[in-house]
Amino acid sequence: MLDDLIKERRKKLEALKQAGVKPYPARVPRTHTIAEAKEKFTAISKARKKVSLAGRVMSIRDQGSIIFLDIHDGSGSFQAVLKEENLKDFPLWKANLDRGDFVAVTGVLFTTKRGEQSVEVKELVLASKSLRPLPSAWHGLEDTETKLRERYLDVLFSEEVRELFQKKAVFWEAIRTFLVKEGFLEVETPVLEQVPGGAEAEPFVTHHKALDADFYLRISLELPLKKLMASGYEKVFEIGRIFRNEGIDREHLQDYTQLEFYWAYADYRELMKLTELLFKDAVKKVAGGLATSYQGEKVNWGKKWGTIEYCEVFKDANGIDPRTATAAELSQKAEELALAPEKGLGKGRLIDLIYKKTVRPHLTGPAFLVNPPVEIEPLAKRCADDPRRVERFQVVAGGTELAKGFSELNDPLDQRARFEEQMKFREAGDTEAQMLDEEFLRAMEYGFPPIAGFGLSERLFSFLMDKPIRETVLYPLMRPRKE
Numbered sequence: 001m002l003d004d005l006i007k008e009r010r011k012k013l014e015a016l017k018q019a020g021v022k023p024y025p026a027r028v029p030r031t032h033t034i035a036e037a038k039e040k041f042t043a044i045s046k047a048r049k050k051v052s053l054a055g056r057v058m059s060i061r062d063q064g065s066i067i068f069l070d071i072h073d074g075s076g077s078f079q080a081v082l083k084e085e086n087l088k089d090f091p092l093w094k095a096n097l098d099r100g101d102f103v104a105v106t107g108v109l110f111t112t113k114r115g116e117q118s119v120e121v122k123e124l125v126l127a128s129k130s131l132r133p134l135p136s137a138w139h140g141l142e143d144t145e146t147k148l149r150e151r152y153l154d155v156l157f158s159e160e161v162r163e164l165f166q167k168k169a170v171f172w173e174a175i176r177t178f179l180v181k182e183g184f185l186e187v188e189t190p191v192l193e194q195v196p197g198g199a200e201a202e203p204f205v206t207h208h209k210a211l212d213a214d215f216y217l218r219i220s221l222e223l224p225l226k227k228l229m230a231s232g233y234e235k236v237f238e239i240g241r242i243f244r245n246e247g248i249d250r251e252h253l254q255d256y257t258q259l260e261f262y263w264a265y266a267d268y269r270e271l272m273k274l275t276e277l278l279f280k281d282a283v284k285k286v287a288g289g290l291a292t293s294y295q296g297e298k299v300n301w302g303k304k305w306g307t308i309e310y311c312e313v314f315k316d317a318n319g320i321d322p323r324t325a326t327a328a329e330l331s332q333k334a335e336e337l338a339l340a341p342e343k344g345l346g347k348g349r350l351i352d353l354i355y356k357k358t359v360r361p362h363l364t365g366p367a368f369l370v371n372p373p374v375e376i377e378p379l380a381k382r383c384a385d386d387p388r389r390v391e392r393f394q395v396v397a398g399g400t401e402l403a404k405g406f407s408e409l410n411d412p413l414d415q416r417a418r419f420e421e422q423m424k425f426r427e428a429g430d431t432e433a434q435m436l437d438e439e440f441l442r443a444m445e446y447g448f449p450p451i452a453g454f455g456l457s458e459r460l461f462s463f464l465m466d467k468p469i470r471e472t473v474l475y476p477l478m479r480p481r482k483e
Contacts, residue, residue, distance in 0.1 A: 198222025
């Protein structure tokens with residue numbers, strides 16, 4: 001059936017070409033967007049001044065000698081009225097114009113007897129011939145996979161989806177504007193790295209032909225940005241794409257946008273104050289207020305955020321202190337919780353596995369979860385009063401983590417020791433353990449000032465919209481289509 005419709009449209013394309021119509025011109029007349037025509041409708045229609053509107057034909061109502069088109073251009077919809085008495089090529093368009101075609105119409109604005117603002121068409125130009133028919137009932141389509149795969153149609157048919165991505169632009173612009181006002185410099189760092197670092201994640205690998213070497217797609221923005229702390233910059237940030245070769249769920253994607261910033265001569269306490277201001281500013285601009293909903297629960301971003309001690313809530317939930325527990329004890333606890341821990345996991349990964357099962361779901365927030373065991377965060381500075389913990393916080397709300405910040409480790413000897421510990425885990429089979437990065441250590445050996453570092457991803461936006469993250473991305477990665 002679909003093949004027959006496509007064949008019929010191809011025949012119409014040929015008929016138009018035979019009639020001398022150029023079906024894909026580089027330029028068509030356009031004097032106003034539809035939104036502008038509506039805004040200035042009274043003045044333009046009184047002046048009987050001709051206008052040219054362009055857009056996609058979303059519906060055709062053929063009433064013999066009169067054809068009504070609904071044209072959509074992204075700013076709105078408008079009715080175009082084609083009359084046989086006004087168009088010498090009326091029969092050509094009557095026979096060959098289809099829903100989905102792009103057209104430009106020129107004529108005068110008027111109001112129909114039913115009170116609908118319209119344009120009486122004196123000239124019609126084909127802007128692009130559509131060869132594949134648009135779906136007729138997209139709003140009733142329940143197949144999320146189809147909607148995500150053909151996202152351009154989802155945006156076309158759904159005002160809600162269009163507004164979603166307009167809000168996403170506001171989200172990132174709010175964050176960028178906030179940081180620039182705070183004196184941060186926006187920079188760009190490479191996507192391809194010799195050594196992936198800054199996070200515990202499995203990277204994608206690719207081959208560089210000119211250099212005849214394998215490179216990794218970055219899993220974090222952290223290490224290149226922190227190296228700039230040796231350059232004299234004191235406040236830098238980047239909003240960029242990162243890539244992680246991991247599973248897909250409500251909160252995770254393989255490629256996504258992340259913000260990271262680094263702030264010299266500050267620690268995680270100062271960073272928490274700035275983070276709360278940043279969140280409240282972004283939430284207010286995106287949501288229109290400081291209250292949002294997630295999974296049926298209200299989240300009040302406007303209240304003063306509290307702090308939660310990681311080790312205390314972990315011990316309360318599991319009966320063991322993550323600072324003193326051995327890897328064997330943690331592995332046994334994970335097995336009791338039916339978490340099926342992989343062999344060779346270090347303390348940090350085991351603690352995190354148990355935490356996500358027993359603690360995180362109950363953190364409604366918004367709040368700061370602070371001071372986890374050192375094994376959890378190989379790049380953070382140790383707490384002065386307890387070197388078994390690190391000066392790190394996570395923003396938690398709705399049972400999930402939405403951002404992370406910490407006092408950055410700037411001791412090159414301690415950093416090397418932690419990298420070496422991570423490499424032992426890699427050798428034992430942990431593909432997500434961090435790699436030892438000699439170039440990063442070299443920069444650190446030249447000297448880093450005290451630094452506070454912070455990161456959040458577009459997971460926060462999906463949380464604010466209360467949607468799975470795939471639905472807040474224009475083109476999420478999908479399995480190849482089976483034809």
